[in-house]
Amino acid sequence: MNTVLKGIICLTVILSFLSIQAQTVKKTNTQKRLILRNVSLIDVEAKTIHKEMDIVISDKKITAIGQKVKYEEKDSVVDLTGKFVIPGIIDAHTHLTTFKSREDLKKDLAYLLRHGITSVRDVGSDARQLAEIKRAIDAKEAIGPDIYYSAFMATRDYFTHGQQKSWMVGLKDQEFAPWVQLVNPGDNLDIVMATAKATGATGIKIYMGYDKSYLKNLAEAAKKFNLEVWGHAMQFPAKPTEVALSGMKVLSHAYMLEWEGLTDPGKNVNVSLSRYNSIDFKNVNIDPFIEAALTNNIIMDATLWISEKAGTYPHAIEFTKKLYKSGIKISAGTDWSVDTKEPHPTIYDELQVLIDKCGFTPIDALRSATLIAAETFGGVSKKGSIAIGKDADIVILEANPLENIRNYQSIKMVIKNGDVIIPDSVKKY
Numbered sequence: 024m025n026t027v028l029k030g031i032i033c034l035t036v037i038l039s040f041l042s043i044q045a046q047t048v049k050k051t052n053t054q055k056r057l058i059l060r061n062v063s064l065i066d067v068e069a070k071t072i073h074k075e076m077d078i079v080i081s082d083k084k085i086t087a088i089g090q091k092v093k094y095e096e097k098d099s100v101v102d103l104t105g106k107f108v109i110p111g112i113i114d115a116h117t118h119l120t121t122f123k124s125r126e127d128l129k130k131d132l133a134y135l136l137r138h139g140i141t142s143v144r145d146v147g148s149d150a151r152q153l154a155e156i157k158r159a160i161d162a163k164e165a166i167g168p169d170i171y172y173s174a175f176m177a178t179r180d181y182f183t184h185g186q187q188k189s190w191m192v193g194l195k196d197q198e199f200a201p202w203v204q205l206v207n208p209g210d211n212l213d214i215v216m217a218t219a220k221a222t223g224a225t226g227i228k229i230y231m232g233y234d235k236s237y238l239k240n241l242a243e244a245a246k247k248f249n250l251e252v253w254g255h256a257m258q259f260p261a262k263p264t265e266v267a268l269s270g271m272k273v274l275s276h277a278y279m280l281e282w283e284g285l286t287d288p289g290k291n292v293n294v295s296l297s298r299y300n301s302i303d304f305k306n307v308n309i310d311p312f313i314e315a316a317l318t319n320n321i322i323m324d325a326t327l328w329i330s331e332k333a334g335t336y337p338h339a340i341e342f343t344k345k346l347y348k349s350g351i352k353i354s355a356g357t358d359w360s361v362d363t364k365e366p367h368p369t370i371y372d373e374l375q376v377l378i379d380k381c382g383f384t385p386i387d388a389l390r391s392a393t394l395i396a397a398e399t400f401g402g403v404s405k406k407g408s409i410a411i412g413k414d415a416d417i418v419i420l421e422a423n424p425l426e427n428i429r430n431y432q433s434i435k436m437v438i439k440n441g442d443v444i445i446p447d448s449v450k451k452y
């Protein structure tokens with residue numbers, strides 16, 4: 024190569040480098056920041072409150088936290104002296120689309136977000152509806168929490184079990200779909216998981232009908248496709264301890280631990296169910312489950328409020344108290360349809376049950392609906408606490424929620440991915 028040509032190439036490289044630098048500098052200089060000034064920051068990681076803090080939000084993220092942060096004229100600065108700041112609340116067990124039209128779903132999601140819920144984990148819905156509404160939220164045609172959803176899996180027993188297939192996951196005439204698959208031993212699990220992944224799901228939800236060895240196969244196959252592994256704590260025939268040893272990460276429903284007391288579950292769902300009354304409920308030993316859950320870092324998705332509401336699961340509270348004392352992570356989830364006529368979403372009732380009936384400290388209850396809930400969908404690096412580098416999902420309260428659970432509804436501001444949702448900067452839904 025001749026020297027002139029070399030020189031031209033070199034100059035081009037330098038010029039393009041300079042122009043990249045200039046663009047970067049320009050971008051940084053014009054970046055408008057939102058600064059939340061002088062707040063009491065509830066730190067769910069360190070389980071403490073930091074007073075007189077400033078939180079800096081830029082380009083959807085939390086970019087700085089500190090005292091008396093310097094700001095410039097172009098920054099938006101909100102003085103929040105006397106206010107309390109918590110991470111956006113996460114409902115870790117929803118069924119958003121059940122009985123819902125697109126318009127209902129849109130209203131429900133706006134309602135959740137306006138009440139401080141910035142993410143949800145959905146464990147059984149019509150994935151077509153969720154994928155579409157996620158797109159609308161990203162495009163700012165709608166407002167709502169970030170949605171992490173599941174692809175549902177079960178054996179034939181589930182599909183012949185009443186109307187469940189249609190009401191929960193949006194099926195009508197067809198027997199199964201990419202987001203709700205009939206999976207039997209012998210199936211090609213790579214195809215099963217590739218199909219699940221293609222729906223946009225974050226994880227699989229293993230509903231029921233599997234023994235311990237097949238659960239392991241399912242969990243391993245899901246992980247190959249980078250899918251989280253979620254499911255019921257009782258799998259019929261696999262009992263809770265076996266489920267906790269299977270490679271699943273999040274187990275739903277504390278009340279299901281009563282099935283640990285079934286001496287002979289039989290080979291399938293119907294045989295197990297027919298033996299329910301043989302359980303010696305007063306003497307169910309969940310110690311082996313606790314040991315397995317601790318060893319495998321299981322998260323228990325307790326869903327207590329709905330158990331209390333149903334009134335038919337008297338052991339769920341006692342089990343959860345014991346799990347909590349043992350140090351097992353417990354996530355907060357509602358397992359209930361959204362009702363926009365209620366004064367607040369039921370996730371706050373779930374927190375109340377954790378505190379009032381299971382002996383949770385207020386900060387531990389909050390962790391269940393933030394940091395631990397984020398862990399259920401593998402989202403801790405982005406969600407679940409107020410920390411530099413994380414998404415700016417933030418709720419600002421007038422009063423301290425650690426003193427009184429009702430203070431969760433003293434909402435002053437809701438910020439999601441850096442956008443201020445409340446006070447109203449967007450249209451009313």
Ligand SMILES: [Zn+2]
Pocket residue numbers: 116117118146147358
């Ligand atoms: Zn559920």
